[in-house]
Amino acid sequence: MTTTFKANTRRDLPRIAEKLRLNRDQLTDMQAVSAVLPFRVNDYVIEHLIDPDSVPDDPIFQLTFPQRGMLEADDFRRMRDLVAKGAPESEIQLAADGIRGRLNPHPAGQMELNVPRLDGETVAGIQHKYQETVLFFPTQGQTCHAYCSYCFRWAQFVGNADLKFASREAEQLVSYVRENPQVSSVLITGGDPMVMKTPVLRRYIEPLLAARLSNLRSIRIGTKALAYWPYRFTEGEDADDFLRLIGEVKAAGKHFALMAHSSHSRELEPDVAQLAVKRILDAGAVIRCQAPLIRRVNDNANVWAQLWRKQEQLGMVPYYMFVERDTGARAYFEVPLSWAYKVFTEAYNQVSGLCRTVRGPSMSASPGKVLVDGITEIGGEKVFALKFLQGRDPSWVNKLFFAKYDPKAAWLSELRPAFGGEQFFFEDAMEAALAESC
Ligand SMILES: *Cc1c(COP(=O)(O)O)cnc(C)c1O
Numbered sequence: 084m085t086t087t088f089k090a091n092t093r094r095d096l097p098r099i100a101e102k103l104r105l106n107r108d109q110l111t112d113m114q115a116v117s118a119v120l121p122f123r124v125n126d127y128v129i130e131h132l133i134d135p136d137s138v139p140d141d142p143i144f145q146l147t148f149p150q151r152g153m154l155e156a157d158d159f160r161r162m163r164d165l166v167a168k169g170a171p172e173s174e175i176q177l178a179a180d181g182i183r184g185r186l187n188p189h190p191a192g193q194m195e196l197n198v199p200r201l202d203g204e205t206v207a208g209i210q211h212k213y214q215e216t217v218l219f220f221p222t223q224g225q226t227c228h229a230y231c232s233y234c235f236r237w238a239q240f241v242g243n244a245d246l247k248f249a250s251r252e253a254e255q256l257v258s259y260v261r262e263n264p265q266v267s268s269v270l271i272t273g274g275d276p277m278v279m280k281t282p283v284l285r286r287y288i289e290p291l292l293a294a295r296l297s298n299l300r301s302i303r304i305g306t307k308a309l310a311y312w313p314y315r316f317t318e319g320e321d322a323d324d325f326l327r328l329i330g331e332v333k334a335a336g337k338h339f340a341l342m343a344h345s346s347h348s349r350e351l352e353p354d355v356a357q358l359a360v361k362r363i364l365d366a367g368a369v370i371r372c373q374a375p376l377i378r379r380v381n382d383n384a385n386v387w388a389q390l391w392r393k394q395e396q397l398g399m400v401p402y403y404m405f406v407e408r409d410t411g412a413r414a415y416f417e418v419p420l421s422w423a424y425k426v427f428t429e430a431y432n433q434v435s436g437l438c439r440t441v442r443g444p445s446m447s448a449s450p451g452k453v454l455v456d457g458i459t460e461i462g463g464e465k466v467f468a469l470k471f472l473q474g475r476d477p478s479w480v481n482k483l484f485f486a487k488y489d490p491k492a493a494w495l496s497e498l499r500p501a502f503g504g505e506q507f508f509f510e511d512a513m514e515a516a517l518a519e520s521c
Pocket residue numbers: 210212213216217218270447452472473
């Protein structure tokens with residue numbers, strides 16, 4: 084294993100199959116599925132996070148490789164026949180395109196609703212949904228060290244290698260934060276912003292510091308690099324330069340948080356991952372951890388309890404458990420809200436108060452981040468107690484509301500108000516917002 088980054092894709096499958104000790108049938112299956120659902124995975128993930136003896140049930144194998152159950156049985160058979168009979172790649176791709184068109188790579192409403200304006204113009208690369216926090220998508224950071232098999236952001240992964248573009252984007256971000264004094268936090272996201280070399284990251288972060296924005300209190304970077312490529316923080320001059328950049332953010336009087344996408348305690352076991360955590364913390368950042376609850380990956384209370392304890396031990400802060408959203412191979416990964424609540428509660432019950440900074444299970448839905456806060460009975464009716472952790476309208480936050488209990492419901496849109504109510508209190512406002520954006 085070298086620490087040179089290599090992204091393996093579909094054409095590397097024979098080599099991967101050898102490493103993971105897959106048999107011929109398993110290899111053909113993967114060639115068929117991955118023609119439709121592309122994957123990208125590096126050698127570190129294959130060699131240090133996946134246990135070949137547990138494939139295909141291995142959680143990190145499920146997290147990073149497309150699985151046959153993600154396709155409809157007919158689609159899978161058609162693709163598999165093509166691959167097995169050695170059909171030309173053009174024919175395979177044509178069939179794959181047809182199937183891909185029927186999946187849902189773009190979750191509804193997000194893009195149209197949250198694009199902000201600056202001097203009357205819409206600003207690309209910024210999403211502003213919750214009062215205090217602006218999401219920023221640098222063009223250079225729209226890919227990942229490996230792809231998660233439930234995440235269909237790859238549908239929007241389009242790199243732009245032009246660095247002039249970066250400066251222009253950074254300028255707009257600064258103007259936007261300056262003109263919106265209610266914004267206190269910039270969250271740089273992607274893809275994975277940590278695919279960017281530090282000098283490129285600096286092009287985005289330094290202007291934010293130089294502008295001395297008194298309303299800006301924190302800068303965060305959302306990343307899966309701690310799990311998928313910890314060398315980003317440990318190897319060479321570029322890693323050291325990133326740690327210095329953390330120091331510069333701190334010296335400018337801002338909080339710096341790495342928002343680590345942390346799905347399974349396995350990811351935090353390798354020495355290099357622990358070293359990365361230590362270096363980031365020593366540089367003055369806080370690491371807050373969040374991940375969705377995914378069937379076959381981490382749909383088990385003990386897995387979460389172990390994960391939060393590991394985070395506690397390493398000095399990381401458990402932050403959110405998300406419910407998987409409506410995208411891509413949802414049926415394969417979906418966990419009903421009732422089950423998510425049970426997993427969360429049983430894990431929460433067995434950890435120390437230091438881990439109970441975590442909130443969840445939470446749905447990032449169109450009106451806001453909605454917490455499943457309880458399942459209870461009121462006046463003889465079984466209900467979900469729900470609460471906004473974040474709201475498109477800040478006055479919704481921390482307000483309790485109730486939905487009829489439904490053991491199968493897996494998303495806010497599948498819930499109906501309890502006690503015979505016609506609609507939830509936020510629905511009129513949401514309809515108005517949607518109408519306005521058309
Ligand atoms: C989750 C999220 C944020 C950040 O929310 P916090 O609760 O501050 O972590 C910001 N914008 C959007 C659109 C989000 O989904």
